[in-house]
Amino acid sequence: MSEVSDAGEVDEALAQQVIGILELASLNADDTPQRIIALCQRALTPVGHVAAICVLPRFAGLARRTLDSLCARDIKxxxxxxxPGGSPSVSSADMEAHxxxxxGADEIDVVYPFHALLGGDKQVGADIVNACRVRCGNNGVLTVTLETGVLRDPQVIHGASCVAIEEGANFLxxxxxxxxxxxxAQASRILIAAIAESGAHVGLNVSGNVRTLNEARVHMDLVRARFGLRWLEQGRLRLGSTSLLDDLLVHLGVSA
Structure with missing residues (x-):
């Protein structure tokens, strides 16, 4: 009985920790202001605030105003x-970021032009990341999304990771x-390796297939094994998943 109790306490502690590195998102073409407001409200969970919410550019101002009205300036x-397509247009990405x-966006998350990369164009990715880096300024946070499930080849993923880091990414x-x-998990390993090799202050954002506490644990264990416990905080690690929140709240004994 005590082992079961101990395991439950460990899960509860982990779930509480994950809340603080969670990034909720609503990135649908049919998103409405009401949906974004609801997302902002959900970010203030009964057991603490999530790290961030991710929205389409047209909703950035609404999201910031809503969170501010809820006294949640700490949520980015x-x-x-x-x-989501990762267009090769530098000017389009630049204008969107601006x-x-x-x-009112605090941070920018730019999709790396993965189709262009697979077609042999290695330069446009660097140009897009650089343009967004300039828009973010010295203190702004820039995430580069690499679409690893499409890139697939470890060498291609690693190469794109290195380019993103060289051009100023704060998160991969x-x-x-x-x-x-x-x-x-292998994709996370590749990104972690690129970050470690660079020696740069770059974090990891795992998104796309993390829906349960156990799935979150897998990626957190990978990060901890490479970088230590100090990395398990929102400035170095984020988990991008809205559905994960439901499972976390169950483990914490509160309703979604």
Whole structure:
């Protein structure tokens, strides 16, 4: 009985920790202001605030105003640009990022042009990341989403990771969550390796296939094994999953 009780306490402690590194998202073409407001309200859970919410650029201002009205300035608003297809247009990504920041976004999450990379164009990815880096300024946070489930080849994923880091990414993200092929633990390992090799202050955002506490644990264990416990905080690790919140709240004994 005590072993079962101990396991439950461990799960509860982990669930509480994951709440603080969670990034909720609503990134649908048919999103409405009401849906974004509801997402913001959900980010203030009964057991603490999540780290961030991720929305399309047109909702960045609404999300920031809503969170501020809820006295939740600590929750970051991330605007997903070049989403979800990863267009090779530098000017389009640049304009989206600029508009989102002006509207109130705290952070930018740009989708790396994965189709262009698979077609042999290695330069446009660097150009897009650089343009968004400039828009974010020295203190702004930039996440680069690599769509690892589509890139698939470890060398290609690693190469894109290195380019993103060189051009100023603050986080590497595994997926948009909009592709048929989801990222795997192996994808996280590749991104972690690229971060470790760079020696840069770059974090990991795991998104696209993390729906339960046990799935979250897998990626957290990978990060802890490579970087230690100090990495298990929102400045270094985020889990991008809205459905994960339901499972966490169950473990914490509160209703969603």
């Amino acid at each position: 608003v991330v605007a997903a640009v070049n989403f 508009a989102a920041i002006v509207a 993200k595994t997926s948009t969550g909009k592709q048929a092929v989801n990222p795997t």
